[in-house]
Amino acid sequence: MTSSALVDWFVREVLPLEAALMHFLQQNWRNPHEIADLRQDVYVQVYDAARKQIPTHTKAFVFQTARNLLIDRVRRDHIVAIEAVPDLTALGTTDDAPGPEQAAIARGEFRRLQAALDKLPPRCREAVVLGRIEGLPGRAIAAHMGISEQAVSVHLANGIRALVNEIYGRDGDREEKP
Amino acid sequence: MSAPVETPIESSAMAIERQAALWIQRRQFWDWSPADQAELDAWLGQSTAHEVAFIRLMSGYSRTDRLVALRAPRVDRRLSLARLLRIAAGLALVAALGTWAIRYSTGPKDVTYSTPIGGRQTIMLADGSRIDLNTDSVLRLRGDAAKRLAFLDKGEAYFQIKHDAQRPFVVAAGHHRITDLGTKFLVRTASDRLDVTLVEGRARVDSSGSARSVDLEPGDEVIATSGNLTTIRKTIQQVSDQLGWRRGVIVFKHTTLADAAAEFNRYNPNRIMLGSGAVAALKIDGTFPSDDPDAFVEITQDILHLRVEKRGQNIVLTK
Numbered sequence: 001m002t003s004s005a006l007v008d009w010f011v012r013e014v015l016p017l018e019a020a021l022m023h024f025l026q027q028n029w030r031n032p033h034e035i036a037d038l039r040q041d042v043y044v045q046v047y048d049a050a051r052k053q054i055p056t057h058t059k060a061f062v063f064q065t066a067r068n069l070l071i072d073r074v075r076r077d078h079i080v081a082i083e084a085v086p087d088l089t090a091l092g093t094t095d096d097a098p099g100p101e102q103a104a105i106a107r108g109e110f111r112r113l114q115a116a117l118d119k120l121p122p123r124c125r126e127a128v129v130l131g132r133i134e135g136l137p138g139r140a141i142a143a144h145m146g147i148s149e150q151a152v153s154v155h156l157a158n159g160i161r162a163l164v165n166e167i168y169g170r171d172g173d174r175e176e177k178p
Numbered sequence: 179m180s181a182p183v184e185t186p187i188e189s190s191a192m193a194i195e196r197q198a199a200l201w202i203q204r205r206q207f208w209d210w211s212p213a214d215q216a217e218l219d220a221w222l223g224q225s226t227a228h229e230v231a232f233i234r235l236m237s238g239y240s241r242t243d244r245l246v247a248l249r250a251p252r253v254d255r256r257l258s259l260a261r262l263l264r265i266a267a268g269l270a271l272v273a274a275l276g277t278w279a280i281r282y283s284t285g286p287k288d289v290t291y292s293t294p295i296g297g298r299q300t301i302m303l304a305d306g307s308r309i310d311l312n313t314d315s316v317l318r319l320r321g322d323a324a325k326r327l328a329f330l331d332k333g334e335a336y337f338q339i340k341h342d343a344q345r346p347f348v349v350a351a352g353h354h355r356i357t358d359l360g361t362k363f364l365v366r367t368a369s370d371r372l373d374v375t376l377v378e379g380r381a382r383v384d385s386s387g388s389a390r391s392v393d394l395e396p397g398d399e400v401i402a403t404s405g406n407l408t409t410i411r412k413t414i415q416q417v418s419d420q421l422g423w424r425r426g427v428i429v430f431k432h433t434t435l436a437d438a439a440a441e442f443n444r445y446n447p448n449r450i451m452l453g454s455g456a457v458a459a460l461k462i463d464g465t466f467p468s469d470d471p472d473a474f475v476e477i478t479q480d481i482l483h484l485r486v487e488k489r490g491q492n493i494v495l496t497k
Contacts, residue, residue: 040191157199164238
């Protein structure tokens, strides 16, 4: 299969599942610091598998991959815990129709983006506003803010990560969650 | 625009995501050449994790376009000339400091190399060995080429020595002596201690005050104080981070602000000072250009919510 079809499938069908996937991982894995790594591992396995053939039921495939990964981790880490292995039947993951979470994401996305933008540290926010919203190039942002180009790069990169994590539902970062 | 600087080996998903985000901002906001694209392609080709992280961030980023609806009615896009001149002057100064190094002789036999604060110099020896001198450092080479003897009088240097079993290369620093046995090693002196890190090969450290000597394996770091030699083991990554200065960067991994500020102060005449013990104990991660303390201050200020105050040429960080 062509790589652009693969990317297209990944963006269209896999990434919108992220909020649900993160929820699933958080429910079934004790260590919150490992969630981001687990999410990455799921994506890598799904993407690599799809290079050969794109699965027909994306959602079921993603969650089956996640489940297998958690089981492997439990075995590898010799964790003895009855509740450590997630029960998928309760999640209704065999259905590929857009779930309610996807619809919600689309509806509230602008508001959430705006909220995420406001949550950024002030200077980071300023760089993102100048770059993404006002459309200034990096050099002009640096001059406008009176800081180095390197600092602008880091602000922009931090801002991009925060906004994208917001878009896909859950921030898998080291931030403490209630 | 200089390339986003990152350490070569990244393990966790967060680190990969950070790199991917740096790539995206670089492509979106800075000059982008075919060479940059080739570099990005190479990075993407390294692993599926890189590729997936990039696709995810890029597709998410493209969805932030609706934020343009927030565009302010009027923004002053003119750059003040004074500001541009200030930036240009800063760049020129950095360039001048980087290449400036004095070379003079202290005796009939010794050749002295020294670097100013923020400077760096590479010394190629006739035998093919190479010495990289870091900021604010003084190195003397014994003029008698048959001897292969160097004195690190001040600062830090990285030695890549062509081994010659007949004529071992010796570095003397304070009361200590490092003898190369086919080697790449890093030596850093401070007022009361000497650090020697072996990167490759073998080397031996001994002290004039005692009969004791230590043989190093790659990854070993010896910390020599008056009368004491301690060896600790480092990972390849830690050693590579320690050598970041050869690429012009400083790498912090859970480093306290106190240590980070001290490290920047080695490279810059304008000092970073900390207001209180609480600030000093805060920890940071990241890779920063060693000649740009302002970038460091800017980022830490923003992330750790610090107050920045200019005191003369110096910068004071408080909570």
